[in-house]
Each structure stands twice: as C-alpha cells, then as structure tokens.
Amino acid sequence: MLLTDLIRHAVGATGTHVGCEHGVCGACTVQIDGEPVRACLTLAAQAEKLDIRTVEGLEPRPGELSPLQAAFREHFALQCGFCTAGILMSLDALFARKPKASEREIREQLSGHLCRCTGYAPIVKAALAAQAHVREEKTTDA
Amino acid sequence: MTINPSADRWVGRSVPRVEDAALLTGRARFIDDLPTATNTLDAAIVRSPHAHAEIRRVDVDAALASEGVVAVVTGDDVKRLTRSMTVGVKANVECWPIATDRVRYVGEPVAIVLATDRYLAEDAAERVGVDYDILPAVVDPVAALGDEAPVLHPSLGSNLINERRFSYGDPDNAFAAAPHRIGVDIAYPRNSCTPIETYGVVAHYDPGEDAYEILANFQGPFSIHAVVARALKVPGNRMRLKTPPSSGGSYGIKQGVFPYMILMGVAARIAGRPVKWIEDRIEHLAASVSATNRATKLEAAVEADGRITALAWDQIEDCGAHLRAPEPATLYRMHGNMTGAYAIANVSIRNRIVLTNKTPTGLNRGFGGPQVYYPLERLMQTIARTLKLDPIEVIRRNLVPSDAFPYRTATGALLDSGDYGTALGRAIAEGGYAALVERRKTARAEGRVYGIGLAAAVEPSVSNMGYITTVLTPEEREKAGPKNGAQATATVAVDPLGSVSVKVASVPQGQGHRTVLAQVVADALGLDPGSVSVIADVDTGRDAWSIASGNYSSRFAPAVAGAAKLAADRLREKLKHVAAGQLNTVPDDIAFEGGRIASRANPDNSVSFSRVAAAAHWAPGTLPEVVDQTIRETVFWTPDELAAPNADDEINSSLCHGFIFDFCGVEIDASTGETRIDRYVTMHDCGTILHPAMVEGQVRGGFAHAVGAALLEEYAYGADGSFQSGTLADYLIPTVMEVPEPVILHHETPSPFTPLGAKGVGEGNCMSTPVCIANAIADAIDAESVTLPLTPSKILGLIAGEEPQAKNPPRKIEPAGPSGQRKLTGEGAAEVAATREEVWKMLLDPQTLDAIIPGSHGVRRISDTHFAADVTLGVGPVKGRYKADIELFDLDEPNAVTLRGKTVGALGFGEGEGRITLTDIGSGRTRIAYTYEAGVGGKVASVGGRLLDGAARVVIGQFFKALANHAGGGASGAGFLARLKALVGGGS
Numbered sequence A: 001m002l003l004t005d006l007i008r009h010a011v012g013a014t015g016t017h018v019g020c021e022h023g024v025c026g027a028c029t030v031q032i033d034g035e036p037v038r039a040c041l042t043l044a045a046q047a048e049k050l051d052i053r054t055v056e057g058l059e060p061r062p063g064e065l066s067p068l069q070a071a072f073r074e075h076f077a078l079q080c081g082f083c084t085a086g087i088l089m090s091l092d093a094l095f096a097r098k099p100k101a102s103e104r105e106i107r108e109q110l111s112g113h114l115c116r117c118t119g120y121a122p123i124v125k126a127a128l129a130a131q132a133h134v135r136e137e138k139t140t141d142a
Numbered sequence B: 001m002t003i004n005p006s007a008d009r010w011v012g013r014s015v016p017r018v019e020d021a022a023l024l025t026g027r028a029r030f031i032d033d034l035p036t037a038t039n040t041l042d043a044a045i046v047r048s049p050h051a052h053a054e055i056r057r058v059d060v061d062a063a064l065a066s067e068g069v070v071a072v073v074t075g076d077d078v079k080r081l082t083r084s085m086t087v088g089v090k091a092n093v094e095c096w097p098i099a100t101d102r103v104r105y106v107g108e109p110v111a112i113v114l115a116t117d118r119y120l121a122e123d124a125a126e127r128v129g130v131d132y133d134i135l136p137a138v139v140d141p142v143a144a145l146g147d148e149a150p151v152l153h154p155s156l157g158s159n160l161i162n163e164r165r166f167s168y169g170d171p172d173n174a175f176a177a178a179p180h181r182i183g184v185d186i187a188y189p190r191n192s193c194t195p196i197e198t199y200g201v202v203a204h205y206d207p208g209e210d211a212y213e214i215l216a217n218f219q220g221p222f223s224i225h226a227v228v229a230r231a232l233k234v235p236g237n238r239m240r241l242k243t244p245p246s247s248g249g250s251y252g253i254k255q256g257v258f259p260y261m262i263l264m265g266v267a268a269r270i271a272g273r274p275v276k277w278i279e280d281r282i283e284h285l286a287a288s289v290s291a292t293n294r295a296t297k298l299e300a301a302v303e304a305d306g307r308i309t310a311l312a313w314d315q316i317e318d319c320g321a322h323l324r325a326p327e328p329a330t331l332y333r334m335h336g337n338m339t340g341a342y343a344i345a346n347v348s349i350r351n352r353i354v355l356t357n358k359t360p361t362g363l364n365r366g367f368g369g370p371q372v373y374y375p376l377e378r379l380m381q382t383i384a385r386t387l388k389l390d391p392i393e394v395i396r397r398n399l400v401p402s403d404a405f406p407y408r409t410a411t412g413a414l415l416d417s418g419d420y421g422t423a424l425g426r427a428i429a430e431g432g433y434a435a436l437v438e439r440r441k442t443a444r445a446e447g448r449v450y451g452i453g454l455a456a457a458v459e460p461s462v463s464n465m466g467y468i469t470t471v472l473t474p475e476e477r478e479k480a481g482p483k484n485g486a487q488a489t490a491t492v493a494v495d496p497l498g499s500v501s502v503k504v505a506s507v508p509q510g511q512g513h514r515t516v517l518a519q520v521v522a523d524a525l526g527l528d529p530g531s532v533s534v535i536a537d538v539d540t541g542r543d544a545w546s547i548a549s550g551n552y553s554s555r556f557a558p559a560v561a562g563a564a565k566l567a568a569d570r571l572r573e574k575l576k577h578v579a580a581g582q583l584n585t586v587p588d589d590i591a592f593e594g595g596r597i598a599s600r601a602n603p604d605n606s607v608s609f610s611r612v613a614a615a616a617h618w619a620p621g622t623l624p625e626v627v628d629q630t631i632r633e634t635v636f637w638t639p640d641e642l643a644a645p646n647a648d649d650e651i652n653s654s655l656c657h658g659f660i661f662d663f664c665g666v667e668i669d670a671s672t673g674e675t676r677i678d679r680y681v682t683m684h685d686c687g688t689i690l691h692p693a694m695v696e697g698q699v700r701g702g703f704a705h706a707v708g709a710a711l712l713e714e715y716a717y718g719a720d721g722s723f724q725s726g727t728l729a730d731y732l733i734p735t736v737m738e739v740p741e742p743v744i745l746h747h748e749t750p751s752p753f754t755p756l757g758a759k760g761v762g763e764g765n766c767m768s769t770p771v772c773i774a775n776a777i778a779d780a781i782d783a784e785s786v787t788l789p790l791t792p793s794k795i796l797g798l799i800a801g802e803e804p805q806a807k808n809p810p811r812k813i814e815p816a817g818p819s820g821q822r823k824l825t826g827e828g829a830a831e832v833a834a835t836r837e838e839v840w841k842m843l844l845d846p847q848t849l850d851a852i853i854p855g856s857h858g859v860r861r862i863s864d865t866h867f868a869a870d871v872t873l874g875v876g877p878v879k880g881r882y883k884a885d886i887e888l889f890d891l892d893e894p895n896a897v898t899l900r901g902k903t904v905g906a907l908g909f910g911e912g913e914g915r916i917t918l919t920d921i922g923s924g925r926t927r928i929a930y931t932y933e934a935g936v937g938g939k940v941a942s943v944g945g946r947l948l949d950g951a952a953r954v955v956i957g958q959f960f961k962a963l964a965n966h967a968g969g970g971a972s973g974a975g976f977l978a979r980l981k982a983l984v985g986g987g988s
Ligand code: FES
Pocket: A017, A018, A019, A020, A021, A022, A023, A024, A025, A026, A027, A028, A029, A038, A039, A040, A041
C-alpha cells in the first residue's frame, strides 16, 4: 500500500493530495522524521515506526494558522489549494533545517513542486514573509 | 481612467480570501476526500494502447473471475443503455464515451472493471483481454484531409466533418486594391493546462425512479448537463449533478470529465451499486482533454504604412478522434473577434474541422484565443519586418480608435468598451519600452542574442450560448431555432436570525468566487463581508441554474457577480420599505451601513440589519403592502447584446472584451538554445476591478500557463498516433525556475453592459503571451517563421538554419510500426562463467528462463524453439502484467541465435527481434553479445524515451545478472536479450 493511500484513506487525513503518483508534482509531500518526502513514492511499510507529519499538523491550535500558513493567505499564494499542502510541508521542513535559507534556496525547494494556478511569484513572496516573521519571533524570544 | 475604490466599499479591495483557511489546513473537501456510501465500488478503466484499430473481441472472463470484481462494463453495455452523445454539427457520425467497435486514439476507454477496492479493480483490469486489428493512423490535420488518409469514421466518408466559408465586407476588392499581400503559415500545437487535481466521479443510479445522481468535479451544469441527460436517456430532472465544495483547478480542462459521468452512471446501473472513479495522471495526460491544434494560413491586404484593409483566414481545426461537445466551440468562440484589437472592415474565413487519431479536444484556458492570436500577431510582426516599419506603429495604426466604442467588428462582435491607444501608450511609457530597446542594443553590441516581442489582443468573456450555432448555415439555424444569451443566476437569502447567504452555480475551481460575492453583497446591504456566507458549488436538484451556469469563458466577474449584485439590490429595495415603516420615515431616506439600517436625515434613528431582514420570517403580517417577502431573491440575468447569429453570419460571440497589450525582452543562449525571459510587461483593461489581488492572480496564473505553452508544453504524438507525453516527466510544466514575474499594468474602462462594470480577465495572457514570446524569439534570432513550443533544440535548429525538430529533449524516437509504437534499439555484451554450450542450454530451458527473467510468473515451452511467458514489468509509474511469446530462429548452436518476440498486456504491447552471439573467451567463460530492435506501444510507450530506455537497460541488466548468477557468478556488463523480447517488447 502506498503511503498516500494509508494517510488519506486509512487514517482519513485527506489534506495530503495526490497529483501524479509518479513523483513529479510534489502535491503529496509530507514530512517523515522532519524530512520532506513524496508520499506517493513511499510504501506505507517503509514509514513504519517513523514520525509522519502532514498539513493537518501545521496549525498551532485549531482555527489558528501558523506563520507560514498565514503568510500564504496574506500573499494570495494559493488559488485552488490542491498543491498547497505539499508546498507548505516542504517549506516548513526547509525552514526548520535552515531558518535563514536564501531566496535561491527557497526557489530551489519550490522547484520540486508544480502549481498550475498562481504562477509561483506569490508563493515565493509568502515564503520570504513567513521566514522574516519566524526570524523576528526567534530574535524577540532570545 | 482608473476608478479608485472608495474607502466605504468592499469591492475593489484585496480582502483575504474566505476559501483559504480550509485550504491551508487540509480541511477543504475535494472530490476524493468526500465520504461515499459503504457499498461503493471503485472503477478502473481498460484503455486502448493503439491509435487506430478494430476491436475484434473483448474477453472479460478472467477479470470477472478475479478477486473483488463485481462487474465489467464494455462498449456493448454502454451502447445498449445509452444513446450517442450529441454532436455539435450536422454530420452522420456517432460519438460514444467508450470504444464500441473501433478505437481511435491511444487511451480511449475499452472496458471498465468494477471492484470492491481500487487495487483489485486495477489488477483485474490487466486481465481483460482485447484483440485488435490494427489500422493505419493519421495525426496531422492537413494529412487527414488527403485522399490517401485513413478515415476514422467510415460513415462520414472522410475526416472532414464540417466546412464553412464566410465573407464580411468586400475582401476580394480590398486584396486587389492593396499594394501588399503579406501572410503567415502556422501550425499551432496541442497543449493542456493540466490541473493538479485529476478528474473524479461518483455515480448512483436508482432503478425505482430511473434516476441518476452524479457527483463530479465538473464545472457546470453548463450546456453539458443536457448532453449527459440525453445520453443517459433520462429527462433533465432525473440527472442530478452535484459538485464537491472544492475543486483542484481546471482552466477549462475539467469540462472534459463529462463522458466519464455517463460511463460511471452506466457502470453504477449495471453493478447495482454506487461507483467511484478517480482518474490517474497517466490517464489524464493521455485521454482527458486537450486544446485543439490548428493549421492556419492567414493573409492580409496591407497599405504602405502598415494599415490592414482585409484579412483572409484559412483554418483547419483538429478536434481529435471525436467531435465532442461543446466542440467545435474552440473554433467559433473567437468568431466575432477574428480582427483582434484592430479595425479591419473586410474579412474572409474558411473553417474546416477535421478528425484525427488523437484525444478529443475541449475547453482549455484561452479557448480558441491562442490559436487565433498566434497567427494574427505573428502577422503583425511579419508586416513590420516586410515593410521595414516599427512593429509598434503597425499595431498602433490598426487599433480600433478610442472614440469608436462600442465598436462592431466586421464579423459581428460588439466591443463594449476600451481605449486601446491610451492603454498601449501607457504600457510603453510605464513599462519601460524605450529602456528595453536600449537593452537590446547593448546586448547585441556585445554579441548576445536578444529580441523584443509585442502582442495586442482582445480578451472576450461571457460567451454567447449562440455563437456555436455559427457553425450551422443560416438555413440550418433557421430550422434548429435560435440560440443566444448567457443566463447568469444568483440567489441572496435571509434566514430567521437575519444573516445573509449567497448561492450561485458558478462552480469555482480555485478562483475565489466566494470571497468576491461576499464583498459584492456586503456592499449592497451595508454588511461586513465576513458575515455573509457563500455557497458556489452546484446541486442541480436544488439550485437555481440554467444552461449557461458554470465556470468558463471568464464569466464570473462580469456575469455571476453582477447577478449577485442585482439580487442583493432587489432585496435592499424591499428592505428599505420594511425599515422605513420601522423607523417612521420614507424609503428614500434609508441607508445601509455597518450592519445597521438608518435614516439618512437622522442617523441616530436606526435598527439592526438582522432585525429588519428577519421580519419576513417572524412577522410577515407587519410587512408593508408593497413588499411580498424579504427571504430570498433569485435573479436571472442575461444581456440583450448577446443575440443569435444573424442571416449574414455576424455574431456577437461574447459580451465583454478586455484589452491586452504585452511586450517582452528575451535573451537566448546561443550554445544551448535556452530562452530566458528578461522582462515581461502586460497591460490589461478588464473593466472595473473587483478584487485587485485576485485579478493579479488570474493574470499571473494565465501567464505561467502561457510561458509553458510558448517554451515547453506539447501533447506530442508519433506519426503513428503513439502518445509521447504520458507523464509529467515528459509533458513539462513550468516550475518556479521558468516563470519570471511579469510587470502588470491596468487601464480600466468599465464595461457598460455588466452590472459591476467588470470584464473577464482569466484567459487573456494565454492568448497574448505565447505569441509575444514567439515574436521576441523570432526577433532575437531573426527567424521568419517559428513554431511552438520553442524548445532549446528547436531554437538551436533555427539558429543553425535547420528544419525544426519535433520535440525536445532529443530522443530516440523513430516513426515505427503499424500503430502507436515507439522504437527502441540497443546493443551490449556480458561475460559469464559458463561455457557456450552451458549458456546455450540455459537459454533454451524454460526453467532457467523462468528463474532469470525479471518479474517472470512462469515460462512455458510450446516447442523446442517457442516459449510463452507471463511477466510483470514496471516502467516508471506504469507497472503491468504481460503475456510474452518468444520464438527462436537461425539457430547456430552454440554460436548464435535470433529471438523474435511479441508481448501484450493491458498497458501496452511490443514486438522485437534480437541476435545473440556467444564467444568462447577461455577459462570456461563466455562472452554474450546482443543487439536488439524493438517497438513498444500503448500506455508503456507514453512514459517517454528517457524512462523507457532506462528501464530497458535495467531489465536487461537484471537478466544478465541473473544469468550470471545462475551460471555460477562472475557476470559483468549489461544484460541480455531473450528477456528483452518480453521486456523491451512488453514493458521494456
Ligand atoms: S503525487 Fe506524489 S509527486 Fe505527484
């Protein structure tokens, strides 16, 4: 069984989407132990005992958006939203690993995702804004 | 003129989208997320691997006997329970959603397997056996018209399904009088906007009421509801269509799900249980819907200063294997706009529609626009080039003059509003055209390859339901009765607590309709948009809808949002009377603001909106005489300007006409042929802007599609009809790396014909941008003629002065065998620790072969030199089971042997031949050398050259490794060949 089928149909977490089932579109991206992974190329068995995080795990509290999600809304970085979960999981993993990722690195990360609606520019803007926000928070915390 | 949104209006502001919270948190409900009835079956579709073949036999027994399978539906069943889909022209031809006696494109459905889960359905689908008699195929629209061309539909007698000629003004005289006759000859390719969510359908059938209920991520009802109900042989009220709350993009493409609505309806009826089908990406690419490809000759009669006095169009439209509704709409959608943004009084048009062995066509963003503006704007550049004029001047001199609006074009469109000259002037000044020209100069002085392109376009929106009847002669139209208009509908309702809901049948697929409707209605009623709830998906059993309802022809902002405004206005007028009674004043004194209704003269005299609004529920007896109710207003709106085509074939094909003027600078890397878009400026007049960020989103989204169409995307077919763009690794969609950010400018002239002054804006860049980029590339490399997509290899060819290549990247594709085949050739060698005699024996021994053939489920000896095998092979995403038949020839024991094999499976077929030579290299070791040549077809062939070649190498390598191990280890090098019949042949 594919990990996408497990997540979507056995667990019922339908926020992870399937756009191609051959590893190109990135819509199915989830985090396994913090790393972005294409769930459509992963067998459910391969993920056994590992920590899987999907878009449903991004909200800090129900009804409250994370800074990355909020930035997507503010910058109109989604239209149909079908590609969005994968992109969020990918960027979230990038920022966790590299809070100061450059625009180039953000673009490289995004180049593994296809979005047919937005033309990408607002996604890049949202990512940069979210990153600035997270950095600010970190500085205020410190 | 720019209309600044006043601070007290919601419309015109970029408020956050109400859609986003659910979409960002994974709570949105797309079709595959919705619960289904517990007894629902999953469907898997068996599809044709051939571009053209007679079906001799469909053997469903093995599939029926498979685990979990409840039924298998074939073309015969569908024919028995439905009728042929309506065809939009008068022609003796049938149009079925599944192959009945013949397949006509790779991917055409042949059978549907219904099982208790999807894995089981797909496994069983591989066991459906289909015998084909392969026919020659034709894929080129011009070739399809030739006398020798194979005919797809014998009942038509030829592949030409419709031809019409039109003449407006006096084109002959204009051509005779003009000093110049300048033309272009264009082959516009096929492409598709490929939404990331594929098609999905869940169908129920109730035999008691003979009624279907179908949930699909379709984008209407639209006129297609009638086509589906007719095909299913039920009245419209027995065909209830619902759409899911969210849909993952469409750009027109999801209109093409409707044949599957019919198929799954029939499947549910046969199985006696609900049926669900979710298309996969490979099915989507091969067999959903694409835009039309078109061969066009366009000529202009031109004055010395570049002014055009006449156009002569000759268009050959390729609609694929069937003329499926709403085709031939792609060809006629632009009929009123064949002069683009220009005032040209004389036009002749010859339109031919042909059928070829390719996927049937349908809606796709830009719908007919790219196919028209590519020739037209290439022509403008060619005129400038030929007459040595500034291309900007050629455009400017021909534009419809600013004082001429509303302007009637030669072919009948009524251009509602515009100020093209000013918009162009502003784009040049604000977009930095002069600086771009400088940049080109500098770049060229440095020896770099740099070019500038321009394009002007009129973007039509809100289609006239009657334009399609322009394909009929005036006499045929007379008989059929007039068709016209564009009914839009919206309902605004108040519940007993006085809160407001809006319902429309606009079926958005990501555009944010709900947000804009909340703004529009909030403005009319003095509410906060957050307090207005909006439903935009459709249920034809419950909603107000009509034949034009749905999401297409960029009709939302001009038509649907306008209808919502009218409904809210109507409610407001009534509420004024109710409030006047409650506030002791007159209706004219009533104002709506901040959730309250107040007297203008004395704002302290006020009452909450909900109190007034709810009165009709709680105390209808208190309503003033003139007010019946304030509970629900449904408005139907259709513009008078959308008349049926007249006796002279003039047609106002769309209500609104935006204007676009684009220019861009591109730089080409002369060593790689790659194009970099250096600067792109796009000026839009889309009338009044309702939500600036969403308008920008539409422009950017259309622009990205257009960049793909210009540089990357093509639904490529082999000369034999094989489909060569079968995965997203072959059909290349632009990523963030390929899409630059355009400079977007606006020059608003509100439409006088729409309630809000808005025009459509969703498709314009798909019309203007491909040709703008092509013009820039042609300018850069000084080419007379360029063909999309302008891939690096094609550009390199043009620079070198070669004939353009068919597709990039360079692939080993040779036109092959009878139908749907892709050729593979290769050679290699390996060494094994066994003598020639031992190897020879192994190759002729079924048990050994079974052990070493990757994925083998058993090898049977038919004779000493003839074997049959069952193998499972995977190529990239396409994994399937195949039957292989292998024969040995030219045996020269123990030196050499030739193998000839054939494989066939649900996913494809193959045949090939290979020669193996064994050489003694001493110490009991043997060198095995092989060469092979094979052809593969069907779904496997669609996965593309890179994957296929790679997979062939891997499988052959595995075979050798296994042979070596079997022989006692020590293999080196690549693989072998016996396999390859089966492997390369079947799955390679
Ligand atoms: S669905 Fe996994 S990459 Fe497309």
